[in-house]
Amino acid sequence: MSGDGGSRGGLPDLHWIAVDWGSTHLRATALGPEGVLAEAGSEDGMARLATPKAFEPALLALIGDWLPQGRQVPVLACGMVGARQGWREAPYRATPCAPLDPAALMAVPCHDPRLSLRIVPGLMQARPADVMRGEEVQIAGALAVRPGFDGVICLPGTHSKWVHVSAGEVVSFQTFLTGEMFALLSQVSVLRHGIAAEGWDAAAFAEALSEAQSRPERLAARLFSLRAEALLEGLSPVTARARLSGLLIGAELAAARPYWLGQPVLLIGAEAVAAPYAQALAAQGITAEHLPGAACSLAGLSRLWACL
Amino acid sequence: MSGDGGSRGGLPDLHWIAVDWGSTHLRATALGPEGVLAEAGSEDGMARLATPKAFEPALLALIGDWLPQGRQVPVLACGMVGARQGWREAPYRATPCAPLDPAALMAVPCHDPRLSLRIVPGLMQARPADVMRGEEVQIAGALAVRPGFDGVICLPGTHSKWVHVSAGEVVSFQTFLTGEMFALLSQVSVLRHGIAAEGWDAAAFAEALSEAQSRPERLAARLFSLRAEALLEGLSPVTARARLSGLLIGAELAAARPYWLGQPVLLIGAEAVAAPYAQALAAQGITAEHLPGAACSLAGLSRLWACL
Numbered sequence: 026m027s028g029d030g031g032s033r034g035g036l037p038d039l040h041w042i043a044v045d046w047g048s049t050h051l052r053a054t055a056l057g058p059e060g061v062l063a064e065a066g067s068e069d070g071m072a073r074l075a076t077p078k079a080f081e082p083a084l085l086a087l088i089g090d091w092l093p094q095g096r097q098v099p100v101l102a103c104g105m106v107g108a109r110q111g112w113r114e115a116p117y118r119a120t121p122c123a124p125l126d127p128a129a130l131m132a133v134p135c136h137d138p139r140l141s142l143r144i145v146p147g148l149m150q151a152r153p154a155d156v157m158r159g160e161e162v163q164i165a166g167a168l169a170v171r172p173g174f175d176g177v178i179c180l181p182g183t184h185s186k187w188v189h190v191s192a193g194e195v196v197s198f199q200t201f202l203t204g205e206m207f208a209l210l211s212q213v214s215v216l217r218h219g220i221a222a223e224g225w226d227a228a229a230f231a232e233a234l235s236e237a238q239s240r241p242e243r244l245a246a247r248l249f250s251l252r253a254e255a256l257l258e259g260l261s262p263v264t265a266r267a268r269l270s271g272l273l274i275g276a277e278l279a280a281a282r283p284y285w286l287g288q289p290v291l292l293i294g295a296e297a298v299a300a301p302y303a304q305a306l307a308a309q310g311i312t313a314e315h316l317p318g319a320a321c322s323l324a325g326l327s328r329l330w331a332c333l
Numbered sequence: 334m335s336g337d338g339g340s341r342g343g344l345p346d347l348h349w350i351a352v353d354w355g356s357t358h359l360r361a362t363a364l365g366p367e368g369v370l371a372e373a374g375s376e377d378g379m380a381r382l383a384t385p386k387a388f389e390p391a392l393l394a395l396i397g398d399w400l401p402q403g404r405q406v407p408v409l410a411c412g413m414v415g416a417r418q419g420w421r422e423a424p425y426r427a428t429p430c431a432p433l434d435p436a437a438l439m440a441v442p443c444h445d446p447r448l449s450l451r452i453v454p455g456l457m458q459a460r461p462a463d464v465m466r467g468e469e470v471q472i473a474g475a476l477a478v479r480p481g482f483d484g485v486i487c488l489p490g491t492h493s494k495w496v497h498v499s500a501g502e503v504v505s506f507q508t509f510l511t512g513e514m515f516a517l518l519s520q521v522s523v524l525r526h527g528i529a530a531e532g533w534d535a536a537a538f539a540e541a542l543s544e545a546q547s548r549p550e551r552l553a554a555r556l557f558s559l560r561a562e563a564l565l566e567g568l569s570p571v572t573a574r575a576r577l578s579g580l581l582i583g584a585e586l587a588a589a590r591p592y593w594l595g596q597p598v599l600l601i602g603a604e605a606v607a608a609p610y611a612q613a614l615a616a617q618g619i620t621a622e623h624l625p626g627a628a629c630s631l632a633g634l635s636r637l638w639a640c641l
Contacts, residue, residue, distance in 0.1 A: 109564075117565075154561040184523070184557060200557040202522065209517045214510065215492070241550035245581075246588035249492065249508040253462035256417075257425075273553075280554035 035093030036062050042088060042098060043326040045319075046106035047159055048072045048183075051083060054323055055091045056330075061323075063091060071105040080112035081135055092139040099333070101326045103145035104159035107131065117149035117156060120195045124148070124165040125325065127332040145329065148195060155200050159322070160186050163293050166324030167316055168193060176289035179313070181302045183208070185277065187284040199284065203277045204298075211269060216248065219255030224263035227304075230271040234305050237275025244276050274305050285311060294318045343401030344370050350396060350406060351634040353627075354414035355467055356380045356491075359391060362631055363399050364638075369631075371399060379413040388420035389443055400447040407641070409634045411453035412467035415439065425457035425464060428503045432456070432473040433633065435640040453637065456503060463508050467630070468494050471601050474632030475624055476501060484597035487621070489610045491516070493585065495592040507592065511585045512606075519577060524556065527563030532571035535612075538579040542613050545583025552584050582613050593619060602626045 038057035045052045049070035055063040069083035084100075092098055107115035115131035130143040147158030160180050168174055168190070180186045183204040189196040211220040237244055251269060254260035278285070290306055290313040292299045299315050306313045346365035353360045357378035363371040377391035392408075400406055415423035423439035438451040455466030468488050476482055476498070486496045491512040497504040519528040545552055559577060562568035586593070598614055598621040600607045607623050614621045 149561075149565055151565070154558055154565045156561050156564055199554055200561070201553050202518075202524075202556045203553065205522050206518075209521060210510075210514075213517060213521065214513050216510075241552075242584075242587040242590075244549075244552070244588065245509050245511065245584045246507055248510045250462055253457075253464050253508070256464055257457055257459070257462045276550075276553045279550040280552065282550075 036091045037093060038062060039091060039093060039098055041330055042091065042100045043323055043330075044084070044100055044102035044106070045104055045159065045162075045322045045326075046071065046102050046111075047104040051087060052319070052322075053084075053088050055088070056327070071108060071111050077112050080106065081137065081140075084140075085137060089137075092137075094139070096139070097141045098139055099330075100140055100142045101130075101145065101329055102142060103162040103322070103326065107144040107146060108158055111144075113144060115144045115146040117147050120148050120150045120197065122148070123194050124161040124168070125329050127329055130329070145326075148198075150198060153199070155198055157186055157198065157200070160188070160293075161195065162325035162329075163318060163321040164188060164190065164195060164325070165328055166321035166326075167291055167293055169324045169328045170316060170321070171291065171314075174289070174291060176291065177284050178291045178293060179281075179285070179302060179306075180293045180318070181298050182294060185302075187281045189284060189288075199281060201277045201280070203273050207270060207273050210248065210273075211266065216251050216265070216269070219252060219260060219262055219265050220269060221262035221266045224266060226261070226264040226267040229264045230267040230301065230304070231308065233268040233271025234275040234278075234308060237272045238279045241276055241279040244272060247272055270301055271305075274301055278305055278309070285309070290314075291316060293321050344399045345401060346370060347399055347401060347406055349638055350399065350408045351631055351638075352392070352408055352410035352414070353412055353467065353470075353630045353634075354379065354410050354419075355412040359395060360627070360630075361392075361396050363396070364635070379416060379419050385420050388414065389445065389448075392448075393445060397445075400445075402447070404447070405449045406447055407638075408448055408450045409438075409453065409637055410450060411470040411630070411634065415452040415454060416466055419452075421452060423452045423454040425455050428456050428458045428505065430456070431502050432469040432476070433637050435637055438637070453634075456506075458506060461507070463506055465494055465506065465508070468496070468601075469503065470633035470637075471626060471629035472496060472498065472503060472633070473636055474629035474634075475599055475601055477632045477636045478624060478629070479599065479622075482597070482599060484599065485592050486599045486601060487589075487593070487610060487614075488601045488626070489606050490602060493610075495589045497592060497596075507589060509585045509588070511581050515578060515581050518556065518581075519574065524559050524573070524577070527560060527568060527570055527573050528577060529570035529574045532574060534569070534572040534575040537572045538575040538609065538612070539616065541576040541579025542583040542586075542616060545580045546587045546617075549584055549587040552580060555580055578609055579613075582609055586613055586617070593617070598622075599624060601629050 043054040051069045052066040065087050106112050113133045133142045148161045149156050178188045185201045188198040251265045292313045292315045351362040359377045360374040373395050414420050421441045441450045456469045457464050483499050488494045493509045496506040559573045600621045600623045
């Protein structure tokens with residue numbers, strides 16, 4: 026935990042707290058009349074918390090010092106905290122719909138009288154079946170920053186999303202396992218012996234990207250070559266890392282083609298995750314604007330707060 | 334360990350011992366003038382043995398009781414035991430070549446005077462880079478059972494292989510990570526929550542297989558739907574298991590098309606692993622003959638033994 030807490034009396038100007046609570050992270054932002062008062066984060070994500078009862082202590086461990094005595098502070102939380110395995114299930118809202126609806130917030134009773142918690146529900150799509158939790162807030166944040174945006178928002182990550190947005194609504198979306206597949210193949214599978222934990226080879230990435238898109242049916246045949254070339258030709262682990270990334274992102278772009286083809290694209294995410302996607306889209310002639318993920322989360326929750 | 338060992342004096346009729354030593358298994362067969370005398374297996378595969386020194390004790394733990402005092406017994410071993418991380422590296426032989434070459438066996442000195450160990454080298458292909466260790470023995474075994482076979486041998490498994498065989502030689506081959514991807518996605522990834530450990534849905538398998546082959550570029554988009562349909566529609570974990578298998582084997586068949594198209598196909602492997610591949614090939618109009626993997630390994634090592 027890294028806290029930037031206040032005194033025993035809490036943060037006197039505290040108006041509300043924004044919480045982004047995913048599978049593997051918990052991030053909180055204290056907000057006052059002038060904006061951000063404090064920020065804190067821990068690794069107490071949903072995956073680490075065994076029961077619903079573990080969530081309030083995890084939250085208080087992070088933000089307890091911010092809370093003044095004798096009054097209730099509103100907390101708006103988004104992400105996997107609202108999943109079935111989270112603190113309290115916040116039922117999905119059905120697309121097409123606006124990314125956020127103040128009336129659909131799920132109030133969750135807390136033991137600490139200083140907390141007034143509401144959880145943002147995720148979105149679902151019936152056909153093809155798909156779900157998101159947390160990204161809807163980032164999408165709303167992007168629309169707050171770029172009002173009237175009509176096109177496609179790509180949110181790369183462990184489970185990357187491609188989202189068609191029009192007239193302020195999420196029209197359709199599609200999730201890919203690309204980030205998780207990269208982690209499993211590079212850290213757990215037999216390929217791990219020849220793949221670096223960091224480093225980049227831009228030429229190898231570009232070549233693999235192009236190959237995966239032009240011949241997507243060959244993907245399954247290309248993965249083991251990373252191992253074989255390491256054994257036979259001393260393939261550099263950094264080159265192997267970039268090539269694996271290019272193959273998987275190329276396969277994602279091939280499958281997501283109905284989303285990005287001929288559309289303006291906004292990329293939301295951390296710079297390191299968004300950069301390869303920007304390069305991949307550029308190779309298809311698409312200049313994607315990049316917005317940082319944490320700022321979009323805060324902008325989305327702030328938009329909700331302004332409606333309450 | 335499950336042993337079928339002899340007395341303190343060993344197996345009196347013992348001529349030689351066949352050993353199949355992979356990443357996760359160790360299987361030994363004692364052979365005499367009339368054939369099999371005893372069989373034993375353990376999970377002391379290469380992956381579990383930390384150093385080269387650990388291999389001889391692991392072998393003796395399994396077959397020590399078979400060895401008569403006062404004479405040396407030949408042991409022929411194939412598989413990852415000959416890898417760089419194995420007991421002793423047996424350098425790859427370059428394809429095109431016959432699957433086995435008695436002159437290329439790697440003799441490994443043992444501490445126990447009753448052991449005379451030789452390791453079978455694997456095969457390599459320069460372009461595209463690829464390697465095998467152990468499958469070359471099964472291929473030789475299949476050729477012993479089906480002399481003159483000209484066509485394609487498919488060896489499904491953790492790392493499945495497609496092998497073009499002609500005039501008694503391995504002409505070319507291609508490895509796929511299908512089995513390992515299935516294990517990672519069904520047991521480690523977010524999809525694990527909705528995938529059964531066993532059970533089968535033949536219709537779901539056939540449908541996914543067909544979809545993956547006809548639209549291989551959509552594979553990356555189909556995986557997360559297993560999770561979303563579990564959440565939204567209560568997709569059965571057994572159906573999800575069969576569908577994941579169909580998607581991955583379909584992708585493999587799409588990539589391996591240059592191998593199997595218009596060719597006679599032999600499938601080598603355990604029944605449970607080979608059956609879905611047989612069904613997948615049947616859907617393409619190909620009737621593949623199935624040979625059991627363990628029998629092919631023994632037939633291949635026996636062919637080597639007959640040449641010594």
